[in-house]
């Protein structure tokens with residue numbers, strides 16, 4: 420039986436027992452375990468069926484706690500942390516030797532962030548260890564943004580889901596690493612790139628599989644529904660010749676008129692990219708449950724969070 424509740428005392432007890440708890444964050448739900456417990460970390464990899472060479476993000480509650488896990492912080496990392504933490508920004512920094520190799524896949528760096536979710540921050544303050552937490556979905560599938568998504572994936576195999584409601588940002592954190600102290604963006608995410616460069620100045624982007632081979636979020640196919648999914652510039656034109664198909668569409672702000680559409684998901688009627696990002700995965704989960712022949716998504720404007728949304732849709736629609 421999986422407990423679904425807001426009880427952080429219970430969550431803390433389970434984590435102290437070296438077990439795994441699904442936790443809410445502002446981005447997506449995570450599968451969390453004590454970074455110092457080999458048993459818990461192995462269970463995370465096993466539940467997710469995630470390859471061991473893909474490192475996990477470590478969650479902490481304060482910049483003071485950062486000193487426990489990293490050995491060096493470049494000036495621009497400090498600036499980014501001061502600006503965006505708690506929030507959906509992950510920094511890749513040189514790790515201290517006490518951080519288990521299992522968490523970092525043997526790398527000499529560790530991915531770390533302070534999440535912006537009151538329940539999870541209280542939990543992190545209550546326990547005396549950081550939490551490693553990748554997204555709470557089987558490797559490659561759509562990330563969960565509410566407790567029922569997590570339950571559907573891991574029903575019965577997970578001791579507890581800490582119920583923090585719907586995730587407010589809805590797509591994963593923006594990941595930034597450092598090469599010779601210069602920031603490099605490895606994953607587009609919940610913080611728009613324009614907001615990052617206001618702090619860092621121009622930044623190199625390496626979010627492709629070829630340049631970021633160790634980032635699973637960077638694999639060509641990831642975040643993918645079971646249903647055959649397409650990303651197109653013109654949805655009406657794409658579906659016009661497919662009248663024999665049962666089609667679900669995912670649109671930014673406006674409905675379209677076509678007889679062969681079974682269901683339309685509009686991500687933000689007011690055309691707000693932040694709202695659209697927060698609803699993206701919930702809409703994909705919903706469409707994926709309807710036994711459609713096809714899901715057709717509209718390409719978003721290529722700026723701000725639109726870039727991050729397009730990145731996820733491209734990976735969701737890639738065939739390999």
Ligand code: AMP
Nearest residue numbers: 474475528529530553554633634635636
């Ligand atoms: P997830 O938590 O499932 O959204 O994935 C965490 C992301 O952080 C993945 O893309 C990881 O590969 C990336 N990551 C974690 N640690 C490191 C690291 N030390 N170096 C580079 N990427 C990392």
Ligand code: MG
Nearest residue numbers: 553554562636
């Ligand atoms: Mg993930």
